[in-house]
Amino acid sequence: MKLLVFGANGQIGRELCRAARPPGCDLVPLARARADIGDALAVAAAIGTERPDLVLNLAAYTAVDRAESEAEEAWRVNCEGARLIALACRRSGTPLIQLSTDYVFDGEKREPYREDDRVHPLGVYGASKEAGEAAVRALLPEHVILRTAWVFSPFGANFLKTVLRLARGEKPLRIVADQIGSPTPAAAIAAALVAIARAIAEDRAEWGTFHFAGMPPASWHGFAEAILDIAAPRLGRRPLLAAIATSDYPTPARRPANSVLDCGKIAAAFALSQPSWREGLAATIGEILDREAEAGGRG
Ligand SMILES: NC(=O)c1ccc[n+]([C@@H]2O[C@H](COP(=O)([O-])OP(=O)(O)OC[C@H]3O[C@@H](n4cnc5c(N)ncnc54)[C@H](OP(=O)(O)O)[C@@H]3O)[C@@H](O)[C@H]2O)c1
Numbered sequence: 001m002k003l004l005v006f007g008a009n010g011q012i013g014r015e016l017c018r019a020a021r022p023p024g025c026d027l028v029p030l031a032r033a034r035a036d037i038g039d040a041l042a043v044a045a046a047i048g049t050e051r052p053d054l055v056l057n058l059a060a061y062t063a064v065d066r067a068e069s070e071a072e073e074a075w076r077v078n079c080e081g082a083r084l085i086a087l088a089c090r091r092s093g094t095p096l097i098q099l100s101t102d103y104v105f106d107g108e109k110r111e112p113y114r115e116d117d118r119v120h121p122l123g124v125y126g127a128s129k130e131a132g133e134a135a136v137r138a139l140l141p142e143h144v145i146l147r148t149a150w151v152f153s154p155f156g157a158n159f160l161k162t163v164l165r166l167a168r169g170e171k172p173l174r175i176v177a178d179q180i181g182s183p184t185p186a187a188a189i190a191a192a193l194v195a196i197a198r199a200i201a202e203d204r205a206e207w208g209t210f211h212f213a214g215m216p217p218a219s220w221h222g223f224a225e226a227i228l229d230i231a232a233p234r235l236g237r238r239p240l241l242a243a244i245a246t247s248d249y250p251t252p253a254r255r256p257a258n259s260v261l262d263c264g265k266i267a268a269a270f271a272l273s274q275p276s277w278r279e280g281l282a283a284t285i286g287e288i289l290d291r292e293a294e295a296g297g298r299g
Pocket of ligand 1: 007009010038058061077147150152
């Protein structure tokens with residue numbers, strides 16, 4: 001089986017590239033420089049040339065706040081890019097796994113969100129991702145839309161890396177405690193993608209929209225506390241951590257107060273259980289600090 005991966009240089013893409021795959025499962029990674037997903041010709045050429053058995057779209061405009069002032073680019077990548085990939089997949093008869101986000105929800109629900117709950121994004125990022133989902137659904141029945149959340153990894157930009165950087169500074173950390181979500185290791189998402197690809201190859205896949213995210217639910221403040229618990233001994237310091245309200249930390253984009261994802265559907269369809277984000281956290285922090293120590297040693 002040949003997997004063609006758009007967005008291979010992102011957090012999830014880089015974990016997927018190093019994830020264990022079954023024998024005979026080949027992966028063709030495409031970074032933005034080789035295929036801009038907003039470019040119809042580039043997308044069609046990549047799929048036409050590689051003739052994959054499955055396409056994975058991990059490419060996205062993910063800067064949630066910046067999207068508010070760069071809406072055109074966010075829509076070009078997250079909506080038009082997803083549409084172009086789905087169109088090329090339809091023409092070539094290739095199934096697609098499209099990544100999406102918990103930010104399609106507005107956070108008004110008290111319980112974890114299910115796949116068929118009403119979507120109502122609060123910002124440009126969520127709206128453009130939701131429109132990308134809709135384009136995929138409209139064009140290509142053979143799709144898996146995988147919504148995930150609060151992704152962390154040793155790669156790219158994420159909350160975990162921000163907390164580690166702030167922890168080295170002098171100031172106390174002030175972190176929002178009234179937004180609840182599902183931190184998720186990118187490595188666990190990569191493993192889930194391999195399992196779904198395998199199910200598709202073996203003709204036992206269920207098409208549709210699924211949630212996959214870590215457990216248990218946490219606030220950004222709780223997540224930061226867990227990061228500091230693990231990192232402080234290696235950093236040799238532990239800054240003060242204050243819980244603040246969303247209203248104390250205004251951002252360009254509004255975020256849902258609750259975006260916990262119910263992951264029961266994917267457990268039933270693909271036998272994928274929710275990863276414990278705490279377990280993934282120690283390994284990820286260890287890798288980040290090891291890399292930094294190595295780079296420092298070289299410098
Ligand atoms: N990060 C999260 O917390 C989170 C939460 C929920 C859902 N998701 C979803 O999960 C998926 C993967 O996210 P991630 O965290 O891996 O994101 P990421 O680290 O920001 O990676 C996104 C990748 O997309 C690439 N890209 C951007 N514009 C592109 C374009 N026009 N054409 C081709 N590639 C382009 C970027 O290229 P460069 O490397 O050149 O910038 C980057 O490598 C996305 O669908 C995202 O919406 C992420």
